[in-house]
Amino acid sequence: ELKVEQNPLFLSMQEGKNYTIYCNYSTTSDRLYWYRQDPGKSLESLFVLLSNGAVKQEGRLMASLDTKARLSTLHITAAVHDLSATYFCAVVTYFGNEKLTFGTGTRLTIIP
Amino acid sequence: DSGVTQTPKHLITATGQRVTLRCSPRSGDLSVYWYQQSLDQGLQFLIHYYNGEERAKGNILERFSAQQFPDLHSELNLSSLELGDSALYFCASSGSRGGNNEQFFGPGTRLTVL
Numbered sequence: 001e002l003k004v005e006q007n008p009l010f011l012s013m014q015e016g017k018n019y020t021i022y023c024n025y026s027t028t029s030d031r032l033y034w035y036r037q038d039p040g041k042s043l044e045s046l047f048v049l050l051s052n053g054a055v056k057q058e059g060r061l062m063a064s065l066d067t068k069a070r071l072s073t074l075h076i077t078a079a080v081h082d083l084s085a086t087y088f089c090a091v092v093t094y095f096g097n098e099k100l101t102f103g104t105g106t107r108l109t110i111i112p
Numbered sequence: 113d114s115g116v117t118q119t120p121k122h123l124i125t126a127t128g129q130r131v132t133l134r135c136s137p138r139s140g141d142l143s144v145y146w147y148q149q150s151l152d153q154g155l156q157f158l159i160h161y162y163n164g165e166e167r168a169k170g171n172i173l174e175r176f177s178a179q180q181f182p183d184l185h186s187e188l189n190l191s192s193l194e195l196g197d198s199a200l201y202f203c204a205s206s207g208s209r210g211g212n213n214e215q216f217f218g219p220g221t222r223l224t225v226l
Contacts, residue, residue: 040222044114102154
């Protein structure tokens with residue numbers, strides 16, 4: 001059974017600082033997604049990572065994927081308050097079986 | 113706005129009752145997925161339909177059932193409700209656009225069982 005672990009679960013960081021969220025998964029995967037969720041809201045797609053070594057950047061967020069290590073990272077650069085949210089990684093086991101297995105989520109709070 | 117719609121937004125009901133949650137996928141998407149988000153279980157996959165046919169089942173209770181209709185909208189039926197069924201229920205849709213089958217999530221239905 002595929003297991004997806006994220007750490008840390010909770011992260012408080014000051015504005016302007018850098019930090020990384022880690023996502024480990026237990027079996028070979030085709031694709032990995034990162035989502036953002038604001039309290040009581042839906043999930044917003046941030047990144048889709050399709051292959052080993054994939055790196056994608058959007059604003060202050062950068063995601064990468066190492067399929068050999070079964071590890072993805074979400075790096076936050078010079079954090080701002082608007083980035084406060086819960087971030088989830090989600091893994092698809094193989095193309096054709098499209099169920100997403102989600103990590104536990106990382107609740108990020110940016111302190112002014 | 114993802115283009116996926118869900119109704120109702122909120123639902124409050126009593127134990128033992130039955131409710132139906134509705135989802136309309138993005139235009140052109142053939143796949144609909146249902147997920148449950150609760151504090152103790154996190155985000156869990158329930159079921160996947162593709163063009164009217166069930167494709168995969170996850171941790172879906174026998175008291176729950178779903179279907180996808182010819183117009184591609186989907187309904188999730190929850191019966192004999194228990195307190196523990198209180199959760200946010202999301203549907204997501206995907207299609208062949210872009211080739212990566214990215215799932216786009218609806219706004220969710222918040223179910224409260226009293």
